[in-house]
Structure formats: C-alpha cells, structure tokens
Amino acid sequence: MGDLFIALDLTTCFQVILLGFIGGVLSGFIGSGGAFFMTPGMMNLGVQGVVAVGSNITHKFGKAMVGARKHGEMGHVDKKLGIFMLVTALLGIRLAVWISTSLFGSGGGHGEGSGAAANLYISLVFIIVLFFVSISMLRDSLRKREEGDSGPSKRIATWLSGFRLFPMIDFPVADVKVSLWVILIVGLAVGYLAGTIGVGGFLGVPAMIYVFGIPTAVAAGTELFLAMFMGAFGAINYALEGFVDIRLVLLLYLGSLLGVFIGAYGTKVVNERIIRLVTGVIIILCVISRAVAVPIYLAQLKLLVLVDPSLYPMLNSISKAILYLSGLSGVFIILFNVGRGYIRHRRAISSINT
Amino acid sequence: MRIICVSRGSKTHGKDFAEALAAKLGYHCLSREELFEEAVKRRIPIGKLETAIVMRRDTSEALSIELEHYKALATSLLCERALENNIVYHGRDGHLLLPGVGHILKIRVVLDLESRINLVSQSLNLTRNKAKQYIENVEDDRRSWVRKFYNVDWDVFTLYDMVLNLSQMSVQNAALAVCSMAQLPEFQPTPSATAALRDLLLASRCRLRLSEDEKARRLNVKVRASEGIVHVTYPHGAVKGLENITTLIGGVEGVREVVCTAAETNILWIQEAFEPEGPSYGSVMEIAASWGAAVELVKFTPGDSEEVASPVPAEAESEEPSGWRETGIIDDEDRTYQDETSDIARLYARLISDGKAGRKRTLQGSQKTLLNSIDRATSYRLIILDGIFLTKGTSTRKRLVTEWSNALSDSLKVPVLTIDQIVSKYHFGPKQTVQMIACAALAGLSLYTVFHFDDQILAFLSRPELKWRLVSMVAITAFVPFFAQVYGTVTSSVLKLFKFD
Numbered sequence: 001m002g003d004l005f006i007a008l009d010l011t012t013c014f015q016v017i018l019l020g021f022i023g024g025v026l027s028g029f030i031g032s033g034g035a036f037f038m039t040p041g042m043m044n045l046g047v048q049g050v051v052a053v054g055s056n057i058t059h060k061f062g063k064a065m066v067g068a069r070k071h072g073e074m075g076h077v078d079k080k081l082g083i084f085m086l087v088t089a090l091l092g093i094r095l096a097v098w099i100s101t102s103l104f105g106s107g108g109g110h111g112e113g114s115g116a117a118a119n120l121y122i123s124l125v126f127i128i129v130l131f132f133v134s135i136s137m138l139r140d141s142l143r144k145r146e147e148g149d150s151g152p153s154k155r156i157a158t159w160l161s162g163f164r165l166f167p168m169i170d171f172p173v174a175d176v177k178v179s180l181w182v183i184l185i186v187g188l189a190v191g192y193l194a195g196t197i198g199v200g201g202f203l204g205v206p207a208m209i210y211v212f213g214i215p216t217a218v219a220a221g222t223e224l225f226l227a228m229f230m231g232a233f234g235a236i237n238y239a240l241e242g243f244v245d246i247r248l249v250l251l252l253y254l255g256s257l258l259g260v261f262i263g264a265y266g267t268k269v270v271n272e273r274i275i276r277l278v279t280g281v282i283i284i285l286c287v288i289s290r291a292v293a294v295p296i297y298l299a300q301l302k303l304l305v306l307v308d309p310s311l312y313p314m315l316n317s318i319s320k321a322i323l324y325l326s327g328l329s330g331v332f333i334i335l336f337n338v339g340r341g342y343i344r345h346r347r348a349i350s351s352i353n354t
Numbered sequence: 355m356r357i358i359c360v361s362r363g364s365k366t367h368g369k370d371f372a373e374a375l376a377a378k379l380g381y382h383c384l385s386r387e388e389l390f391e392e393a394v395k396r397r398i399p400i401g402k403l404e405t406a407i408v409m410r411r412d413t414s415e416a417l418s419i420e421l422e423h424y425k426a427l428a429t430s431l432l433c434e435r436a437l438e439n440n441i442v443y444h445g446r447d448g449h450l451l452l453p454g455v456g457h458i459l460k461i462r463v464v465l466d467l468e469s470r471i472n473l474v475s476q477s478l479n480l481t482r483n484k485a486k487q488y489i490e491n492v493e494d495d496r497r498s499w500v501r502k503f504y505n506v507d508w509d510v511f512t513l514y515d516m517v518l519n520l521s522q523m524s525v526q527n528a529a530l531a532v533c534s535m536a537q538l539p540e541f542q543p544t545p546s547a548t549a550a551l552r553d554l555l556l557a558s559r560c561r562l563r564l565s566e567d568e569k570a571r572r573l574n575v576k577v578r579a580s581e582g583i584v585h586v587t588y589p590h591g592a593v594k595g596l597e598n599i600t601t602l603i604g605g606v607e608g609v610r611e612v613v614c615t616a617a618e619t620n621i622l623w624i625q626e627a628f629e630p631e632g633p634s635y636g637s638v639m640e641i642a643a644s645w646g647a648a649v650e651l652v653k654f655t656p657g658d659s660e661e662v663a664s665p666v667p668a669e670a671e672s673e674e675p676s677g678w679r680e681t682g683i684i685d686d687e688d689r690t691y692q693d694e695t696s697d698i699a700r701l702y703a704r705l706i707s708d709g710k711a712g713r714k715r716t717l718q719g720s721q722k723t724l725l726n727s728i729d730r731a732t733s734y735r736l737i738i739l740d741g742i743f744l745t746k747g748t749s750t751r752k753r754l755v756t757e758w759s760n761a762l763s764d765s766l767k768v769p770v771l772t773i774d775q776i777v778s779k780y781h782f783g784p785k786q787t788v789q790m791i792a793c794a795a796l797a798g799l800s801l802y803t804v805f806h807f808d809d810q811i812l813a814f815l816s817r818p819e820l821k822w823r824l825v826s827m828v829a830i831t832a833f834v835p836f837f838a839q840v841y842g843t844v845t846s847s848v849l850k851l852f853k854f855d
Contacts, residue, residue: 005812058830062838177494232831239827242816247808249834250801257838257845 020252022327024259044320049119054238055248061231068224078173082225085187092191097237116300138280174214285326293319355543356440358459359449364492365473368463372444374529386445426561433555450504453729454550459541462514466521582610585713587617617648625741630700650712653698737770790847
C-alpha cells in the first residue's frame with residue numbers, strides 16, 4: 001500500500017466509523033455535507049489529504065444518491081436548476097482534482113513530506129472558505145435573534161435579482177428566476193470546492209438560499225441531486241487516479257448513514273436558530289483545528305522551521321483534539337435534543353394508544 | 355348569493371368587463387383594490403406583503419401572519435357581500451379564497467399581446483419594447499402572487515369555467531354573452547354552498563378577531579370552521595398569547611365551540627364510514643404524533659352526480675335553480691348538527707381528547723366535488739383515502755380507490771395512501787423484517803470481502819496501468835452506491851423498528 005493508504009487497526013477503524021457517525025449526524029442536522037469534519041478527521045488519522053478527499057467524495061456520492069431520492073419523493077428537487085449548475089460544477093471538480101493531484105505529485109517524493117503541498121493547499125482552502133461560512137452563519141443567527149426573524153436573509157438575492165443579467169432562466173420548482181451567468185459561476189465554485197475539500201454543499205446550499213433566493217428545503221434537495229452527480233464525477237476522477245480507499249468509504253458509511261437519520265430527526269425537535277448557531281460554532285472550531293495543523297505542512301515543505309521537532313506530534317494532537325471537541329460537543333447537543341424529542345414522542349404515542 | 359369571479363391580467367379590459375357584467379346582471383361589483391383599501395384601514399401592511407411576494411423573497415414569519423390576516427379579511431368581505439347580494443368580483447383568482455363553494459362562475463379574461471402593448475404604450479407613454487417588458491414584469495408578479503397566495507399556477511386555464519379572449523370581442527358583447535351563462539343551473543347557489551360560505555365567513559371573522567388583539571395578533575395560527583365549531587391549529591412551540599384564544603373567538607357571533615390543536619401540518623382522512631375503535635386509528639395517530647399533525651376528517655359518500663341539469667331560461671333569473679351539477683358539497687338538506695353518536699362524531703371526540711383534531715365534515719358527490727372541497731392553501735402532508743365505495747365489489751372498489759387516489763395526488767401534489775399502504779410504508783412488518791435481514795446479510799458480506807482481502811483490493815485499485823484504473827473506477831462507482839443502498843436500508847429499517855422516524 002506504500003505511503004498512499006494507511007494501515008487500519010481496530011482503533012483506527014473505530015475512529016473512522018466515529019468520524020462518519022459525527023459527520024453523518026452533523027450532515028443530517030445541518031443539511032449540507034459533513035465532509036468539513038470527516039476530511040480533516042481522516043487527515044488527522046494520517047490519511048493523505050488527497051485520499052481523504054477522494055474517499056470522502058466517493059462516500060458522499062452514494063449517500064447523496066439515497067438522500068436525493070428521498071427529497072425527490074417530497075418534491076424538493078429542482079432538477080432543472082441542478083442540471084444547469086452541474087455543467088460548470090463538473091468543470092470545477094476537474095480543475096480541483098487536477099490541482100490537488102499536481103500538488104500531491106510535487107510534494108517531495110516519498111516519506112514525511114509526501115503530499116504536504118496538497119495537504120497545505122487543501123487546508124488553506126478549507127480554512128478560508130469555512131471561516132467566511134461560519135462567520136456569516138453566526139452573524140446571521142445572532143442578528144436574527146435581535147430582529148425576531150427566523151428566515152434566512154434575502155439581501156443578496158434581492159440585490160442580484162435587480163440586475164436581471166440576460167438570459168434569465170425560470171425554475172418553476174424553486175419558484176425563482178436567476179441569471180444563467182450567476183448559476184454558472186456558483187456551479188463552478190461549488191464544483192471546485194467539492195473537488196478540493198469535499199464540501200461543495202457548504203457553498204451550494206447557502207448560495208441557493210442567499211444568492212438565488214430559493215426555499216431551504218428545495219436548496220437542500222437540489223444540492224443533494226447535484227451532489228449525487230458531482231460525487232459520481234469526483235469518485236470517477238479520484239478512482240481513476242487511484243486515490244480512493246474503499247475501506248475508508250465503507251467505514252464512513254457504517255457511521256454516517258446511521259448518523260444522518262438521527263441528525264435529520266434532530267431538525268424536527270431543535271429550534272432553527274439553535275441549529276444555525278450550533279453549526280456555526282462547530283465549523284469555526286473545525287477551521288481552528290485545521291489552522292493548527294498548517295505549521296506541520298509548512299515545516300514538511302521546509303517553508304517553516306520549528307525550533308523543537310517534538311512540536312509536530314503536539315500540534316497534530318491539538319488539531320485532532322479541537323476537531324473532536326467540535327464534533328463531539330455538537331453531536332452531544334444534537335443527540336441530547338434528539339433523545340429528549342424521542343422520549344416526548346414515545347410518550348405521546350403511548351398516551352394515544354392507551 | 356350568485357358569485358362571478360373574474361381573473362384579469364394587466365391591461366386586458368378585465369375591470370371594464372367585470373363592471374359591464376355587474377351592470378347588466380344588476381349584481382354588486384367588488385374589486386381587489388377595494389379589498390386592499392380595507393386592508394390598509396385595518397393596518398395590514400399590504401404593500402410590504404406584495405413587494406415581498408413579487409420579489410420572491412421568503413416571507414418572514416411576521417409577514418406570513420400578516421398574509422393570513424389579509425386572506426381572512428378578503429375572505430370575510432367576499433363572503434359577507436356574497437351572502438347579502440349577487441356579486442361580481444374582479445382580481446386575481448378570487449374564487450380560490452372560497453374552497454367548497456361550488457357554484458362560482460370563474461372567468462379568466464385575456465387579450466392579445468399586441469393590443470396590450472398598445473394600451474400600455476398609450477397610457478404610460480412608453481416605447482414598444484418598454485411596454486412589452488412592463489407587461490411581462492407585471493404578469494410575472496401576478497404569477498408569484500397567485501402561487502404564494504393560493505399555491506396554484508396562474509397559467510393553468512382549467513382553474514376557470516371560461517376563458518374570454520377580448521381581442522375580437524367588445525367588452526359589452528362579452529358581458530352580454532356571459533349573462534346567459536350565469537343563468538345556468540351549475541352557477542346557482544345551493545344550500546350547501548351557502549353553508550360553506552357561512553363556515554368560511556365564521557372562520558375568517560374569528561381569524562380577524564385574533565388579529566385585533568395585541569397579543570394574539572402575532573400568533574401563527576390557522577383557523578377553520580365547520581357548523582359553528584371553530585378549529586384553531588397553532589405551532590407546537592407557540593405559548594404566548596394562546597391563553598386568550600378561546601375567549602376571543604368564543605365572543606364571535608355564531609361560534610358554538612372552539613377546538614385548539616398544536617399542529618405543524620395536517621393529515622386529511624377521507625372515509626365513507628369510520629371505525630372509531632378500530633386499529634386504523636392507532637396507525638394514523640402514530641404518524642400524526644410523529645409529524646406533529648392535526649387530523650382532518652371527511653366522511654365522504656361517493657354519489658353519481660354526472661346528471662346534466664336542463665338549462666334555465668333567461669327570464670327565470672331570480673328563480674331558484676332547477677338542478678345542479680358539480681356544485682361542491684351536495685348534502686343539500688338544511689344542515690343540522692351531526693348526531694353525537696355517529697362514527698365521525700365519536701372519532702372526532704377521540705381526536706380532541708388526543709389533541710390531534712382538525713375539523714370534520716360530511717360530504718357527498720363526485721370526485722370533482724371532493725377536489726373542490728379541499729382547501730389548496732392548507733398544508734396537507736398526507737391524504738388517507740380508504741373505505742369508500744363500500745357498496746361496490748372488492749375489485750371495483752380497489753380500482754376506484756386507486757383512480758381517485760391518483761386524481762387527488764395529481765391535483766393536490768400530496769401523497770394519497772390507504773391505511774394498508776400506511777402500515778407498510780410507515781410501520782415495521784414481516785416484509786420489512788425480511789428486507790432488513792437480506793440487506794444486513796449483503797452489507798455484512800461486502801464488509802467481510804473488503805476487509806478480508808483489503809491488501810489485494812487496494813493493490814488492484816492502485817495499479818498504474820490505465821486499463822486497470824478504468825476497471826477499478828467502474829468497480830468503485832458500481833459498488834459504492836450498491837453498499838450505500840443496502841446499508842441505508844438496514845439503518846432505516848432498524849430506526850423504523852424502534853419508531854425513530
């Protein structure tokens with residue numbers, strides 16, 4: 001297996017399942033991805049960044065297929081919008097895979113430094129994008145608290161709708177009219193992020209809600225429809241390059257598919273503002289966790305010299321600890337509310353049946 | 355009591371036509387603009403609402419509540435006027451404010467684009483292109499409004515009894531032609547239509563009564579009425595302001611009883627005969643509890659209503675109709691309050707004690723009657739259609755239930771299931787057990803294979819030759835969704851087994 005695939009013992013297997021479970025709960029709860037936790041989590045376990053992304057995007061492909069079918073049954077998928085975005089999203093993925101694999105190849109051969117350039121690049125994109133996502137999410141949830149409004153802000157959508165850049169495309173399911181150019185730009189960005197860090201949904205869902213102005217349920221359903229094709233395309237590309245660890249994919253499924261159902265149940269019993277607040281805090285902790293790991297990659301690339309080499313494992317442990325802290329505390333809050341809701345529900349049913 | 359609703363686009367002569375028609379028939383004319391003026395008097399921010407809807411913004415909860423206030427106001431004004439006089443209303447699909455009132459003559463007025471462009475160019479002093487753009491924008495806004503307000507598509511012409519193209523016809527002649535149509539028996543009031551109007555009026559007055567109270571004004575509640583019983587549904591989390599609901603609504607004239615239910619959505623349960631003590635109740639209630647839904651009951655007796663009434667001569671305008679056809683609720687005897695020992699009354703009492711009561715109604719008629727009686731603005735998550743056509747044989751009954759289910763589902767875009775289908779879809783039975791075991795075995799086998807032969811598999815997947823990479827790519831893209839599907843079935847089955855859905 002060489003340097004590409006890690007050896008899996010029982011503890012590591014359990015940790016990957018746990019990562020999948022936490023990612024799944026968060027994904028079901030937040031409605032977009034879960035890769036923001038699983039990708040860095042696997043990197044912390046020693047998985048190469050490019051393999052972590054490749055395995056995660058492959059895992060996402062199957063999961064999105066199941067999810068999109070369910071959303072489709074409920075009429076929450078705007079296939080027309082999904083297909084329009086898909087065209088450029090596939091280009092974005094191809095671009096991302098090309099950059100990642102090129103950087104992996106330029107990582108300095110085998111050994112410790114192998115893949116460090118790709119790891120650094122993936123981490124930096126991760127930090128920059130998710131920092132802005134989390135900050136806007138936190139600001140939104142805190143600001144709405146003051147205004148007593150629980151709906152997402154529509155300022156960007158309203159501002160953009162004023163431009164009416166020709167040609168405007170009508171999407172009847174989502175009930176919006178959006179400029180083709182805006183769709184293509186968002187599609188390209190979504191594809192690029194999905195291909196780079198496996199978290200296209202984190203841009204796709206907010207973009208559809210805030211930029212296109214479509215309802216949250218349709219945004220989540222359409223994103224899953226898009227994710228299904230993007231995931232398939234990403235999986236094909238990464239598999240073609242030999243960067244998919246099928247064992248990790250299966251272990252992730254063991255945890256995530258159970259977690260998704262539990263997280264989705266959580267959305268029924270937890271207030272929407274709390275959902276956004278919890279999500280924002282979890283993502284910002286994930287960003288900090290990745291930022292802590294950056295000096296390691298810089299040092300591996302000889303761009304930074306650490307005085308004490310024993311700092312490497314320490315930084316890695318801190319990064320891992322913060323990541324697990326964010327995931328576990330988020331999951332604890334969700335599970336606590338899910339449990340409470342479940343008990344309430346069972347009580348209601350038993351009172352009906354007696 | 356006769357109602358004609360004219361739906362008009364921008365610059366289609368719709369207003370002129372409605373006024374000419376009202377004058378010829380001697381009906382009272384009511385316009386959407388009058389409703390707006392009344393809304394402004396009552397502090398409903400109608401301009402803000404319209405802007406939010408046409409800009410296709412997600413309306414905030416506060417604005418959604420104001421939208422409900424406006425809906426209640428418009429309904430109450432229409433019902434009041436219709437109960438006092440014969441009316442012609444012109445606006446945007448006003449007939450959809452009156453679900454269950456089957457005798458409304460619904461007319462859509464259209465005009466060719468070129469004439470409309472000329473009218474806009476002249477009245478607003480615009481160039482041809484700008485006038486065309488103006489019309490398209492206004493039409494777009496109307497489409498958004500109708501979709502948001504009534505949850506229907508403005509361009510579906512089957513919403514109307516008649517589409518009048520005024521491109522070749524003068525307004526006066528069109529009005530003259532419609533006068534005779536208005537005399538047809540299908541558009542004459544029936545006792546059931548009057549009762550439906552009274553129910554709508556009572557519900558809208560109760561909703562407006564809540565909007566007048568400072569605390570209750572902010573409540574996101576749905577109010578409906580049936581035979582003097584007022585049903586209020588409110589979200590589970592709502593607490594503030596609820597305490598006064600019964601007192602406020604109880605003070606409205608005509609209210610016999612107030613039933614409050616915490617519900618996020620609704621389940622519509624249609625049967626010809628209910629079994630209040632039967633097992634179906636438990637199955638439906640499990641879903642209602644899981645979804646936080648109120649259960650609305652409709653005791654429906656299918657009847658043959660395809661008879662065609664003979665036309666009524668024009669001179670008989672003031673006479674009562676000689677017949678009816680597809681006129682909505684058809685149990686036309688003077689409606690008396692239902693016997694409290696009837697199946698629907700006992701089931702309803704059970705629903706009230708379980709806190710899941712929606713409203714209850716008894717209807718008789720055709721498929722169209724049933725469709726017309728369902729309020730499209732109400733959020734239904736599921737329709738249960740079971741135990742109807744009881745006089746037919748088993749095969750015929752099954753076929754008819756399937757046909758009606760498909761028609762309801764297509765028209766309302768809501769899943770329509772029988773009780774048996776609910777049990778198999780939402781409950782865990784032997785079929786699900788077999789499926790779960792089979793999928794668990796397949797998932798286990800897949801895991802064993804991958805982890806037992808992991809070295810060989812990974813070596814194969816990372817072979818450098820292009821042809822082997824292509825093979826591994828195909829293998830991964832075929833195997834991964836298969837495993838996701840199989841293992842997903844196992845997890846969802848386990849959660850369903852523990853009623854965790």
